[in-house]
Amino acid sequence: MKSGLRILVVGSGGREHALVWKLKESPRTERIFCAPGNAGIAQQAECVSIPGSDLSGLADFAEREEIGLTVVGPEMPLAEGIVDAFQERGLRIFGPSRAAALLETSKIWCKQTLSKHNIPTGCFAAFDDVTDALTYAETQEPPLVVKADGLAAGKGVTVAATFEEAQTAIKAAMVAGAFGDSGRRVLIEEYLEGPEVSIMALADGENLLRLPASQDHKPIFDGDKGPNTGGMGCYSPVPLLSDDLAEQAMETIMRPTMAAMAAEGRPYVGCLYGGLILTDEGLKALEFNCRFGDPESQVVLPRLGGDLVDLLEAALDGQLGDGELPSDRGAAVCVVMASGGYPGEYQTGKLIHGLDSLESTRDVVVFHAATTKTDEGLVTSGGRVLGVTGLGDTLPEAIDAAYGAVDQIGFDGAYWRRDIGRRAGEVG
Numbered sequence: 001m002k003s004g005l006r007i008l009v010v011g012s013g014g015r016e017h018a019l020v021w022k023l024k025e026s027p028r029t030e031r032i033f034c035a036p037g038n039a040g041i042a043q044q045a046e047c048v049s050i051p052g053s054d055l056s057g058l059a060d061f062a063e064r065e066e067i068g069l070t071v072v073g074p075e076m077p078l079a080e081g082i083v084d085a086f087q088e089r090g091l092r093i094f095g096p097s098r099a100a101a102l103l104e105t106s107k108i109w110c111k112q113t114l115s116k117h118n119i120p121t122g123c124f125a126a127f128d129d130v131t132d133a134l135t136y137a138e139t140q141e142p143p144l145v146v147k148a149d150g151l152a153a154g155k156g157v158t159v160a161a162t163f164e165e166a167q168t169a170i171k172a173a174m175v176a177g178a179f180g181d182s183g184r185r186v187l188i189e190e191y192l193e194g195p196e197v198s199i200m201a202l203a204d205g206e207n208l209l210r211l212p213a214s215q216d217h218k219p220i221f222d223g224d225k226g227p228n229t230g231g232m233g234c235y236s237p238v239p240l241l242s243d244d245l246a247e248q249a250m251e252t253i254m255r256p257t258m259a260a261m262a263a264e265g266r267p268y269v270g271c272l273y274g275g276l277i278l279t280d281e282g283l284k285a286l287e288f289n290c291r292f293g294d295p296e297s298q299v300v301l302p303r304l305g306g307d308l309v310d311l312l313e314a315a316l317d318g319q320l321g322d323g324e325l326p327s328d329r330g331a332a333v334c335v336v337m338a339s340g341g342y343p344g345e346y347q348t349g350k351l352i353h354g355l356d357s358l359e360s361t362r363d364v365v366v367f368h369a370a371t372t373k374t375d376e377g378l379v380t381s382g383g384r385v386l387g388v389t390g391l392g393d394t395l396p397e398a399i400d401a402a403y404g405a406v407d408q409i410g411f412d413g414a415y416w417r418r419d420i421g422r423r424a425g426e427v428g
């Protein structure tokens, strides 16, 4: 029998809560910590107030507490080299090296690599000079996609319906510095049309084990209107992605990307997240993330069969099989409850009601994205506050479970989309 482990999860949002929740389910988990975590995570893990940016502080903690497995949630510590820093000290950590995280941290490098290895993706051009970017944009038929090269917390992408909109986006990134250094170089891409789907897979440097597919709802308003957010909810499975199509995605995009990373001297270990689009010409890669998706993890992990601790260990040992992981639950839908005003300005410190009565509900899990404990009770502490995940045998059951729970929770100014998961019915 394998020994028990002390586990550390790095991060503080809904994705990290879902990771803690799933890892805690494993009989292998002896003790679980989260740095820095949040008030909801603190109900399941021991939270330690070390920020994700303090790589040596986190490694010191892992050494001192004899952590056997660290799992990294957000992209920033990966971009800064947390995996390299831990490995230099002989600590086991799940995630890509800094070199492999380039797949997410430079959109330009990602597209150039996809193109070099003949992996299907849209046409693009990369610029580090604003005049060149504007001249190119003027010659292209709109709509166009303008993307900051580096990390921009999900805000670096503009779909420009006209040249004037593209011009504004290019100048905002390259001249006004809207994304700091991340926007000094930009990608201009052809706009691809079709439904998007996220495929996450566990990677051991060579093999990929596919997790259930999911679909995100990024715009703030119902009907996919308004500005993009970090994600207002998601659902899994994705009816449009038949088993055949999912296998095609693995064969034409996901596995070739793994092979490309190895060929580029950046072997990929961690969660490989492919943002794909189903166009009239077939599946294409929009972009890759080097981590578990958020909020996608809040539907994918609750559906997942199998022991996540064993799976992550197998990935670190280069022992993942190829294939697809089984699902325990038929469907999951996550509705994000946000602070009024998000993704613009919003207030925090609002008392949250109604969570206690949901605790014993089998078909609902509430993941906390931004909550803090006060003497009065739990209060909001960010834009996306809670991810309310409903489970069921089918998507309609999961939708009912999620919205039934949302109706019981409240805080001043709470906002959520009313149509999460409904899109699945339109394409199914």
Ligand code: GLY
Pocket (backbone or CB within 6 Å): 154, 216, 230, 231, 289, 292, 293, 294, 295, 296
């Ligand atoms: N939901 C998109 C992401 O995780 O980046």
